[in-house]
Amino acid sequence: MTRAGVGDDDGVDDGALRPATETRTIAIPVDQVDGECWPAHSHDDHELMWAVSGRLSVTTPEAHFAVPPGASIWIPAGVEHEVRAEAGCRLQCTWLARQADLPELRTTSVLVTPPLFDRVMEHLLVAALDPAERRRAEVFAVDLLRPSRTVDVDVPRPRTPALVAVADALARDPADRRTVQEWAAGCAVSTRTFTRAFQQETGRGFAAWRRDLRIRAAMQRLAAGEPPGAVARATGFSAQASFTTAFRETTGTTPAAFARAAARWTQAPERAS
Secondary structure, eight states, X not given: OOOOOBSOSSSSOTTOBOOOTTOSOXXXXXXXXXXXXXXXXXXXXXXXXXXXXXXXXXXXXXXXXXXXXXXXEEEOTTOOEEEEEOTTEEEEEEEEOOXXXXXXXXXXXXXXXXXXXXXXXXXXXXXXXOHHHHHHHXXXXXXXXXXXXXXXXXXXXXXXXHHHHHHHHXXXXXXXXXXXXXXXXXXXXXXXXXXXXXXXXXXXOHHHXXXXXXXXXXXXXXXXXXXXXXXXXXTTOSSHHHHHHHHHHHHSSOHHHHHHHHHHHHTSOOOOO
């Protein structure tokens, strides 16, 4: 197996995760005891990243993504992204060479990969594969990947720098209880101007956007095995009942049912490392 470190000396900014140059399909285990953030960067190949344990988040110019344990995030080639691994996170990355146009994977997406994908990855990590074998396996591996609505909630990212700062602050701390009036004052605009701009840039009102952000963060914590009551408090809901209602309205299932499903993902055979 070929592994690359962090910030290889290849002209890329230090701290950006990069694949080795001699192969385009690799797996890199990275343990983040103290937590770490890799600034915005991009890759020439498609990237698949997942947290073996702990919490992992990815930010692109278009959206915030919280990746639950047992799920993966697909980042198409050329997409700029920032990666944040919280303390204790163990993540892995795999890069796949550019494939034919795949409508389902044109944008950054959260996935639940089937066990067969893990076996294909093990096959790809065999150094003796000739180029033709590797190409066939890569095409098959990508064909197994499909976005999963069961683990993803759309949280668009605004474009105006002041609103981006608000969105990024809430992504770091979904439980932040500042009111819309306080956020607007921090941006030095009226509440009406703030809410109108947020609606125009994200396609939804500020309250709805923040609820979806909290639900996405809650999915990540539930998948990590945290109890629903603790998850409700950690993500800013005033009571477990309101959390359950919001979660069901957004995802179509309850926090407890989601946690049971997530337990099945995390019990799947571990990906090649």
